[in-house]
Amino acid sequence: MRFETSTIKDIAKALGLSTSTVSRALRDRYEISEETKKLVLAYAEKVNYRANPIARSLKERRSYSIGIIVSEIANNFFSQVINGIESIAYDKDYHVIISQSHESYKQEKLNVEHLASRSIDGLLIALSSETQDIDYLRSLYAKGLPIVFFDRVPKDFETHKVIANNFKGSFDATEHLILSGKRTIAHLTNSENLSITKERLEGYKAALVKYHIEFRPELVKYCQHGGMHSAELEQAVKELLPLQPDGIFISSDRLTTGCIMALKKTNPEVAHKIAIAGFTNSNLVELFSPSLTSVKQPAFEMGQVATELLISMIEAKRPVTEFETKVLDTELVKKR
Amino acid sequence: MRFETSTIKDIAKALGLSTSTVSRALRDRYEISEETKKLVLAYAEKVNYRANPIARSLKERRSYSIGIIVSEIANNFFSQVINGIESIAYDKDYHVIISQSHESYKQEKLNVEHLASRSIDGLLIALSSETQDIDYLRSLYAKGLPIVFFDRVPKDFETHKVIANNFKGSFDATEHLILSGKRTIAHLTNSENLSITKERLEGYKAALVKYHIEFRPELVKYCQHGGMHSAELEQAVKELLPLQPDGIFISSDRLTTGCIMALKKTNPEVAHKIAIAGFTNSNLVELFSPSLTSVKQPAFEMGQVATELLISMIEAKRPVTEFETKVLDTELVKKR
DNA sequence: AAAAACTGTGCAAACGTTCCCAAAAACGTA
DNA sequence: TACGTTTTTGGGAACGTTTGCACAGTTTTT
Numbered sequence: 001m002r003f004e005t006s007t008i009k010d011i012a013k014a015l016g017l018s019t020s021t022v023s024r025a026l027r028d029r030y031e032i033s034e035e036t037k038k039l040v041l042a043y044a045e046k047v048n049y050r051a052n053p054i055a056r057s058l059k060e061r062r063s064y065s066i067g068i069i070v071s072e073i074a075n076n077f078f079s080q081v082i083n084g085i086e087s088i089a090y091d092k093d094y095h096v097i098i099s100q101s102h103e104s105y106k107q108e109k110l111n112v113e114h115l116a117s118r119s120i121d122g123l124l125i126a127l128s129s130e131t132q133d134i135d136y137l138r139s140l141y142a143k144g145l146p147i148v149f150f151d152r153v154p155k156d157f158e159t160h161k162v163i164a165n166n167f168k169g170s171f172d173a174t175e176h177l178i179l180s181g182k183r184t185i186a187h188l189t190n191s192e193n194l195s196i197t198k199e200r201l202e203g204y205k206a207a208l209v210k211y212h213i214e215f216r217p218e219l220v221k222y223c224q225h226g227g228m229h230s231a232e233l234e235q236a237v238k239e240l241l242p243l244q245p246d247g248i249f250i251s252s253d254r255l256t257t258g259c260i261m262a263l264k265k266t267n268p269e270v271a272h273k274i275a276i277a278g279f280t281n282s283n284l285v286e287l288f289s290p291s292l293t294s295v296k297q298p299a300f301e302m303g304q305v306a307t308e309l310l311i312s313m314i315e316a317k318r319p320v321t322e323f324e325t326k327v328l329d330t331e332l333v334k335k336r
Numbered sequence: 337m338r339f340e341t342s343t344i345k346d347i348a349k350a351l352g353l354s355t356s357t358v359s360r361a362l363r364d365r366y367e368i369s370e371e372t373k374k375l376v377l378a379y380a381e382k383v384n385y386r387a388n389p390i391a392r393s394l395k396e397r398r399s400y401s402i403g404i405i406v407s408e409i410a411n412n413f414f415s416q417v418i419n420g421i422e423s424i425a426y427d428k429d430y431h432v433i434i435s436q437s438h439e440s441y442k443q444e445k446l447n448v449e450h451l452a453s454r455s456i457d458g459l460l461i462a463l464s465s466e467t468q469d470i471d472y473l474r475s476l477y478a479k480g481l482p483i484v485f486f487d488r489v490p491k492d493f494e495t496h497k498v499i500a501n502n503f504k505g506s507f508d509a510t511e512h513l514i515l516s517g518k519r520t521i522a523h524l525t526n527s528e529n530l531s532i533t534k535e536r537l538e539g540y541k542a543a544l545v546k547y548h549i550e551f552r553p554e555l556v557k558y559c560q561h562g563g564m565h566s567a568e569l570e571q572a573v574k575e576l577l578p579l580q581p582d583g584i585f586i587s588s589d590r591l592t593t594g595c596i597m598a599l600k601k602t603n604p605e606v607a608h609k610i611a612i613a614g615f616t617n618s619n620l621v622e623l624f625s626p627s628l629t630s631v632k633q634p635a636f637e638m639g640q641v642a643t644e645l646l647i648s649m650i651e652a653k654r655p656v657t658e659f660e661t662k663v664l665d666t667e668l669v670k671k672r
Numbered sequence: 673a674a675a676a677a678c679t680g681t682g683c684a685a686a687c688g689t690t691c692c693c694a695a696a697a698a699c700g701t702a
Numbered sequence: 703t704a705c706g707t708t709t710t711t712g713g714g715a716a717c718g719t720t721t722g723c724a725c726a727g728t729t730t731t732t
Contacts, residue, residue, distance in 0.1 A: 055688030079410035289625030391718035
């Protein structure tokens, strides 16, 4: 069961030229006469010649493909990021290979190493909520694999990063809850490891400070698995409710939907009494009941920016030493 | 910016062996003595040798990767299918490359041809709602590319297919609406091109027949773009409402959520009066308001089965001539 | 004791490209 | 006419594997 296509050799033989001439003609090199180019191009067209990317990759020692690691594609935020990535990558003739960590460190590492061995030219990654040790990434990076982080970024890793303005997003959401009269605002958030967790917590705190509301640590609940396990979420909700919050600010897509689900399941009667604001890029929020205020991240754009940075690293002639961290603004969509 | 790794040559040189011996030792061939194998394996481990999959692909003329085409990954059904695909593929050491058609024929064709030129070993595809002409697939298939269709399958294409029991799923959903007292049941569905559209329409009709309800063609609305354009959906809803349906059965994930959205937007007052049943694999249905009865497809399993079939085709020594169409049961989740 | 069979290894070609280097062809110029 | 330049082409190695074949050394068979 094989797949026969014409090669440069075939064209060369048919036209009585050498493979080198054909190769150059196809790549439109200046050394080849217009006449020959036309000839070759026409024939290539006729036999529907497609360059073999595998052979090209082997020769050029690059694969024209970039790897992506996200926790889950079944997550609106990430699927939007991926769309952004693809929009740029395909334009620049790169292929993307998507892998899911499912919020597991082990899986993440495995996938990254798998991708690296498939000779990707660069990596775009949002860390899993479990990830603490990124030495394996450092070592790949040191060996020359360009890496750009997005959304969930590590500290102390000198490379390009693209993140949302998490502080401001959280601040705005929390402020919104306060301005609508809430005073006991809980905060349900991701694993403490994550950069986004810290930044969003800071935004939440800052809003409290601005309105002279005391910060109560017991109102903050961390979910190690980022809401992948419903038991974890239900437990958090169960611990939160006795404190009688009148508002709750939630710091990630999966947690937001999961939390509402847990609320409805365990305490349907209070679910509608608590004001909810949360990070989510779901395009279905309008259907949710109870309805909520959402913080939308510029996911598509984030993917685009990250990809542009990555490709610039890949195609840089000399090692890149100046790195930037792009911060993109979030959007607050108030509960209708 | 390059990535240096050790090769078989390096190992051979270091150990004073030939590359062929090393290659054979690594692949655990019988001809090589235990002693040499141990030596090679140990050294390979030590230098962290990773076979270059590109070189391997070139030599073996296969890439150990399979292509997937879905309309959108930001769709619970498809992302679950993809998870099923990955679960099998990774087990059998295949890589997957995901592409999105966004329900566009042009995009679908482009992506497939791109994948084919990247020498995928096989293709898993759910057709876009626009697709009518599948000659480009026939031609690739004829050239030897194994293809397995899932969910949206063509007629007259002799290969493996995996689908849900669309007839029964629709029948059950429609019957459920009837049994809860509805008599004027509209049907909002996808492009007429799609296999699922026809099958689901049949199930809907059969339920009507069983309960002696007249089939009224004007109650059926087709959406060419599968709900990708909200205008299309709103138009359909607008045309449907004057007929005063008391129930509506919707035939796809995207349409289901889109329809509820359109209903709420254009006629919020009636949105809650119409009973809704629809195909959807969203794990957020419990949050929706109005709530609905959903038909869930065995998405994960569908991905698994399709992948097993595809890999069996890829690895078949002789051309496969016996094809099967696997039909998997759906699950009706009644509105709570 | 010679022939046959088996074991373990190496040589070299091949997969389809790209690209360095050299050679040939075309053209000017003295 | 001869020679230098420029333009166009070809030869062949290389990228990292896999594998058919040959060969040397050992063991078994006749």
